[in-house]
Amino acid sequence: MANPYLLGVDVGGTQTRVAIARRPRGSMRRTVFSSPARSDPKLLIDGIVEAAHDLIARTNGEIVAGVVACAGTVDTATGVIVESPNLPMVREFAMADALKEHLDIPIEIENDATAAAHAVHQMGAGRGTKEMIYLTISTGIGGGIVSGGKLLRGIAGAAGEFGHMTISMNTGIQCPCGLSSGCFEAMASGTAVARMARMRIEAGNDSVLAEKAAAGGSESITARDVFDAAEQDDALARAVVDEAGYALGVGLANIVNIFNPELIVLGGGLARGQDEYVQHGISVARERAFKLQNRTVRFEVTELGDDNGLRGALLLARELASRTRRAARRSG
Ligand SMILES: [Zn+2]
Structure with missing residues (x-):
């Protein structure tokens, strides 16, 4: 293959990012489109295929392997997304087969947070670690596990929920x-923060957010609104953010005690945007975790940001391309 490119895709609840690259750590040609909200996954497949064709057409290369990082539990052996609460249209969907029909290359599907954990471990804050947990906190919470220097996937590829x-x-x-x-x-995601505030406002509790709820309906209240109100010392918002931060700490303490990791990397919009909330969670985790595990763990907020899933998909695509080459050599 004269000029081989890798394909990486990150399908999220709101956006789908598509990139091609010669090397997973190198520069990417990329594009992004809104993840279709329809119940039929065909639009999503068409979007990915079209984006891949457009990107590769501007090079003199050829795509040799692709990995799609997707929200949800993924059977990695079959490339079927078994369930995906935030992307209901891909439930029980054979995504790998659907893409192979159009792209004619080896394709694998991976959970998005697992792919992101791989990127953080290979090229981010987790470089050089053996025991690492990546946790992404935004509208949802997901994660990935590195143990013995390798991704820990579980028997069906679905570990780390x-x-x-x-x-x-x-x-x-x-x-x-x-x-x-x-x-x-x-209890600890951005969605949880917004929902807890809405419930309390609907129950008639006083808050600066009540005005916004009265004007636009309580559904108009976002996690960002709640964090902003908490910063202005609104008692209701303050209580919600404190409870969510405490829940974050309880979850982190569980992870620290079970995995005894050397590093927990926190990513996602909430981890990077709400420092006080994250620090609250970490201090609760340090209070609740066992002594030895607590002494040996570090916490870091990741710097790679939104590209974790995409970089992870490209890294996994390179591994898929190498495996495919080796298999072809053996059989040829
Ligand atoms: Zn749940």
Whole structure:
């Protein structure tokens, strides 16, 4: 292959990013489109295929392998997305097969947070570590695990669903996953912060946010509004942010005690944007974790930002390309 390119895709609840690159750490040619909201995944597949064709057409190269990082639990062996609370259209969808039909290259699907963890470990804050956890905190909570210097995937490729470990059994706060209440994601994500504030305002509690709720409906209140109001010492917002920060700390302490990692890297919009909330979570984790685990863990907020998933997909695409080459050599 004269000029081989890798394809990396990151499908999120709101945006789909598509990139091609010669090397996963090198410069990318990239594009982004809004993830289609329709119930049919065909639009998403068409969008990815069109973007890949457009990007490669501007080079004299050829795409040799692609990896799609997608929100949800992914059966990595079959490339089927089994469930995806924030992207319902891809539920039970054979995404790898659908893409292979159009692109005619080896394709694998990976959970987006696992792909991001791989990037953080290979080229970000986790470089050189053996025992690392990556946790992304934004509208949802996801994560990936590196143990013994390698991604820990579980038997079906679905390990690391940190967002759905139960933090409290008796909250009555339902999680988008539908399986449980009191999930980590339902108590400490941006969505959780907004939802908790809305519930209290709807119950008639006083807050500077009540005005916005009265004008635009309580659904108009965002996590950002709640954090801003907390900064202005609004008591309701302050209480919500404190509770979410405490829940973050409980979740982090569980992770510290179970995995005894040397490093926990925190990424995602909330981790990078709300320093006080994150620091609260870390201090609660340090109070609750066992002594030895606590002594040996560091916390860091990642600098790679939004590109973690995309870089992880490209790194995994390079591994897929190498495996494919080796297999071809053996059989040829
Ligand atoms: Zn859940």
